[in-house]
Amino acid sequence: MLDKIIDIINKKFKDSVLHNENSNYILIENPSNWKLIADYLIQNSNLKFDYLMSLSGYDLTNDKVGVAYNFYSTKLKHYLEVRIEIDSNVEIPSVAEIWRTANWHEREAYDLVGLKFSNHPDMKRILLPEDWDGHPLKKDYETPEFYNGMPVPKDKSYWE
Amino acid sequence: MTSIVDSLLNTISFINIDINILLLFAIVVPGLVLFIVMALNVMLSVYFERKVAAFMQDRLGPMEVGIFGFKGGKKFWGGIGQIFADTVKLLTKEDIMPANADKVLMLIAPFIIVAGALLTFIGIPFSDGLIVSDFNIGILYIIAMSSVGVIGVILAGWSSNNKWSLYGAMRSAAQIISYEIPIGLTLLLVVIVCGSLQVSDIVQWQSDNRWFIFHSPFTFVAFFIYFISVVAETNRTPFDIPEAESELVAGWMTEFSGFKWSIFFMSEYANMLIVSLVASFVFLGGWLSPFTIFSIFPDSWLILDGFYIGIFWLLIKALFLVFVMMWFRWTFPRLRVDQLMYTCWKVFIPFSLANLFFVTIWELIAGALS
Amino acid sequence: MFKIVDKSIISADEMVLNMGPQHPSTHGVLRLKIITDGEIVSSVEPIIGYLHRCFEKHCESLSYEQIVPFTDRCDYLASMHMSHSYSMAVEKLLDLELPERVEYIRVIVAELQRIASHLIAVGVFGLDVGAITPFTWTLRDRERILDLFEMLCGARLLYNYVWPGGVSHDLPPNFIQKTHEFLDYFLPQIDEYNQVLTTNRIFIERSADVGVLPLDVGINYGVTGPSLRGSGSTFDLRKDEPYSVYDKFDFDVPVGQGLMGTVGDCWDRYYVKVLEMKESAKILRQALDGIPKGDVHEVLPKKIRPPKGEVYSRYESARGDVGFYIRSAGKNMPDRLKMRSPAYCNLSVLNEISAGWMMSDVIAALGSLDIVLGEIDR
Numbered sequence: 045m046l047d048k049i050i051d052i053i054n055k056k057f058k059d060s061v062l063h064n065e066n067s068n069y070i071l072i073e074n075p076s077n078w079k080l081i082a083d084y085l086i087q088n089s090n091l092k093f094d095y096l097m098s099l100s101g102y103d104l105t106n107d108k109v110g111v112a113y114n115f116y117s118t119k120l121k122h123y124l125e126v127r128i129e130i131d132s133n134v135e136i137p138s139v140a141e142i143w144r145t146a147n148w149h150e151r152e153a154y155d156l157v158g159l160k161f162s163n164h165p166d167m168k169r170i171l172l173p174e175d176w177d178g179h180p181l182k183k184d185y186e187t188p189e190f191y192n193g194m195p196v197p198k199d200k201s202y203w204e
Numbered sequence: 205m206t207s208i209v210d211s212l213l214n215t216i217s218f219i220n221i222d223i224n225i226l227l228l229f230a231i232v233v234p235g236l237v238l239f240i241v242m243a244l245n246v247m248l249s250v251y252f253e254r255k256v257a258a259f260m261q262d263r264l265g266p267m268e269v270g271i272f273g274f275k276g277g278k279k280f281w282g283g284i285g286q287i288f289a290d291t292v293k294l295l296t297k298e299d300i301m302p303a304n305a306d307k308v309l310m311l312i313a314p315f316i317i318v319a320g321a322l323l324t325f326i327g328i329p330f331s332d333g334l335i336v337s338d339f340n341i342g343i344l345y346i347i348a349m350s351s352v353g354v355i356g357v358i359l360a361g362w363s364s365n366n367k368w369s370l371y372g373a374m375r376s377a378a379q380i381i382s383y384e385i386p387i388g389l390t391l392l393l394v395v396i397v398c399g400s401l402q403v404s405d406i407v408q409w410q411s412d413n414r415w416f417i418f419h420s421p422f423t424f425v426a427f428f429i430y431f432i433s434v435v436a437e438t439n440r441t442p443f444d445i446p447e448a449e450s451e452l453v454a455g456w457m458t459e460f461s462g463f464k465w466s467i468f469f470m471s472e473y474a475n476m477l478i479v480s481l482v483a484s485f486v487f488l489g490g491w492l493s494p495f496t497i498f499s500i501f502p503d504s505w506l507i508l509d510g511f512y513i514g515i516f517w518l519l520i521k522a523l524f525l526v527f528v529m530m531w532f533r534w535t536f537p538r539l540r541v542d543q544l545m546y547t548c549w550k551v552f553i554p555f556s557l558a559n560l561f562f563v564t565i566w567e568l569i570a571g572a573l574s
Numbered sequence: 575m576f577k578i579v580d581k582s583i584i585s586a587d588e589m590v591l592n593m594g595p596q597h598p599s600t601h602g603v604l605r606l607k608i609i610t611d612g613e614i615v616s617s618v619e620p621i622i623g624y625l626h627r628c629f630e631k632h633c634e635s636l637s638y639e640q641i642v643p644f645t646d647r648c649d650y651l652a653s654m655h656m657s658h659s660y661s662m663a664v665e666k667l668l669d670l671e672l673p674e675r676v677e678y679i680r681v682i683v684a685e686l687q688r689i690a691s692h693l694i695a696v697g698v699f700g701l702d703v704g705a706i707t708p709f710t711w712t713l714r715d716r717e718r719i720l721d722l723f724e725m726l727c728g729a730r731l732l733y734n735y736v737w738p739g740g741v742s743h744d745l746p747p748n749f750i751q752k753t754h755e756f757l758d759y760f761l762p763q764i765d766e767y768n769q770v771l772t773t774n775r776i777f778i779e780r781s782a783d784v785g786v787l788p789l790d791v792g793i794n795y796g797v798t799g800p801s802l803r804g805s806g807s808t809f810d811l812r813k814d815e816p817y818s819v820y821d822k823f824d825f826d827v828p829v830g831q832g833l834m835g836t837v838g839d840c841w842d843r844y845y846v847k848v849l850e851m852k853e854s855a856k857i858l859r860q861a862l863d864g865i866p867k868g869d870v871h872e873v874l875p876k877k878i879r880p881p882k883g884e885v886y887s888r889y890e891s892a893r894g895d896v897g898f899y900i901r902s903a904g905k906n907m908p909d910r911l912k913m914r915s916p917a918y919c920n921l922s923v924l925n926e927i928s929a930g931w932m933m934s935d936v937i938a939a940l941g942s943l944d945i946v947l948g949e950i951d952r
Binding site for chain 3: 449451537
């Protein structure tokens with residue numbers, strides 16, 4: 045099933061997607077035409093990935109970040125994982141206009157992991173306060189000493 | 205019989221002072237009594253309502269607080285002392301005034317509302333002759349005074365400087381003013397049949413003929429239109445959109461606390477009692493015993509009518525209607541504001557106008573036949 | 575392609591109204607920024623994060639076993655579902671095959687939890703439209719389920735019962751009989767809720783034709799669970815991609831049919847939950863009768879250290895499709911754990927279904943989505 049899906053995608057976008065024989069996902073390292081691929085995923089009658097289940101950003105260290113999209117088709121009942129792994133300063137095209145659920149998920153990925161999405165309709169923090177510094181799920185994140193003048197407890201011995 | 209003020213004046217007229225001072229005394233005494241009645245009413249009604257709610261919701265309600273070790277019962281009617289605990293709590297709470305509120309208006313708003321309720325009581329009888337003043341325009345006076353409160357509601361909502369309060373006040377004003385019309389029209393029907401606006405005449409007419417609710421099919425419908433409309437006018441569920449707890453937090457009362465809030469509370473329960481009393485003496489025979497509905501009961505049963513037992517019958521009827529209002533509150537969901545207006549303008553007002561038309565024809569035919 | 579309007583500009587007739595974070599019917603600390611024109615709402619913007627407890631950050635410094643209690647606290651009304659879904663993700667990562675008794679016990683507690691969670695949802699929706707009494711009735715019946723859970727593991731709200739590789743305790747004696755007794759008591763109660771709430775004329779006026787969510791919009795927004803099934807979809811992971819032992823049971827997936835109005839209105843979303851309680855009871859009866867013997871700690875791993883890899887696992891919780899995306903770097907702690915929260919996606923559709931309606935309808939629409947803020951903010 046997965047091979048068939050990957051064949052369909054490979055036929056259209058030959059050079060932009062990578063697929064390892066043993067893995068169950070497809071990898072994109074150059075996101076410039078990601079939006080075209082995304083549009084193809086939802087429009088093609090053999091794919092019809094109309095439901096974006098999850099969008100998880102992750103930090104790979106060494107200035108590389110990744111984002112994993114988990115798709116499902118409610119009509120054809122099949123599943124696909126797409127990953128984009130890029131340098132942390134590259135912007136990923138937003139898919140919020142294709143799957144509107146991506147709107148909040150991309151805001152969350154920006155908020156927690158610091159991913160940058162281009163053409164997002166409403167990019168701002170979602171879970172953390174708007175004046176928070178840094179992105180906590182980055183591997184090199186250090187807890188700030190103060191937040192708005194309030195000390196952030198480092199010594200947690202008195203909690204016990 | 206005459207009214208309380210008159211009989212008081214007669215009783216104390218042997219004192220040889222200016223008649224105006226005596227009149228003042230004769231007015232102040234019933235006023236104080238009415239205020240105490242209102243205060244007692246809210247205390248008992250709140251306890252009653254909590255127990256009714258508890259009964260319907262499969263729980264016990266207040267059970268712990270007693271007075272001098274007496275709790276009132278172990279099974280269900282416990283927690284009698286809650287009545288006093290609630291009162292003391294409300295009266296001793298801090299009176300919070302928001303910084304940007306209009307302080308003067310906020311101070312007088314509760315008193316306008318309570319004055320409306322208190323003034324309405326002047327025209328309400330408790331038994332034959334037990335009425336502060338038996339005007340010849342009694343019904344008109346009651347309708348007029350019961351809508352004074354809406355001014356207080358608007359002032360309260362506006363002066364709080366809170367968007368939620370303003371929402372509540374605007375909803376409340378729209379609702380009360382709209383529902384005045386079906387209430388007025390249904391009471392007008394009574395006036396047409398009886399030919400008098402005076403409270404004692406209306407009950408006398410029911411004593412001579414039959415209870416008004418059973419007089420004709422149209423008066424039967426009118427009673428229900430009246431009762432549902434007054435539920436709306438007293439802002440009770442299912443028409444409690446002005447204070448809609450899950451939408452507007454507490455509506456126009458949001459910013460009030462302590463004594464001022466307890467005054468709102470008092471006037472709400474007083475209004476419930478007032479509209480139930482009006483319904484009782486206009487439609488349900490007032491202080492007449494239930495055995496006067498039809499003439500099938502032997503004459504010896506008429507001993508159950510009288511001045512003192514009349515108080516009992518009137519209060520029983522009124523309290524039953526109050527209970528029905530509480531029953532509504534713990535059963536029904538809340539209407540939306542446009543549905544509320546729809547019910548009033550497109551259902552109740554056309555129906556009560558048609559009712560008015562048909563009842564006149566009915567009376568003409570009945571008059572011609574007799 | 576959809577256009578998203580800039581909501582920062584308001585016209586002169588309009589007013590910005592803040593609903594929450596402290597408000598009786600925002601179901602926790604949710605803030606809604608509502609732009610209204612009188613009673614008519616032009617747009618609603620949910621502002622979340624007031625209950626953010628850094629769940630995902632915490633997970634990166636906790637071992638796999640230690641994460642289980644944290645998942646309980648995400649959706650505190652359906653804790654069993656959360657720890658079950660997390661355990662399934664870890665088991666997928668470890669490639670673990672479970673004894674059948676464990677799977678049956680998990681299904682039993684999950685369906686009891688589903689009934690408990692839907693009871694709250696049904697009662698609170700009634701509360702949101704102004705009916706107070708049904709809420710106390712549903713709470714009364716939920717107590718009985720909590721009593722069963724207390725018997726099972728000692729806790730009433732946050733259980734820490736389902737562990738990766740098994741469950742913490744075997745079923746106590748009498749549990750099966752007590753659960754049968756509960757079901758005998760509970761099923762007639764559903765008819766009572768229907769009498770007092772579902773078929774109440776005012777309730778229908780308030781919820782039918784209100785907050786209509788079309789099916790394609792729902793899927794596009796990632797709405798799942800009863801909220802999507804109310805719009806007419808049969809999408810239910812228990813049926814579509816059976817996990818655990820759900821393929822052995824015979825049950826139906828209730829969908830919204832627009833009995834009182836349009837398909838996908840608040841009434842449908844509400845009624846789907848009522849029907850699902852009956853279906854859960856059906857599954858429970860079958861599971862209680864067919865439970866095999868065995869040891870629940872048979873494959874419980876002593877130490878969880880999964881190999882390098884990634885896993886995405888899905889689970890049908892009371893609110894919808896819970897997903898756990900776990901990246902393992904071969905240590906005893908996850909490298910990255912992302913929870914796909916169903917209520918998070920369900921809430922994002924709020925503006926779509928309540929803009930253009932009245933103030934009271936926003937409350938009804940929010941109540942019918944059945945959100946839990948603990949899960950949204952994580």
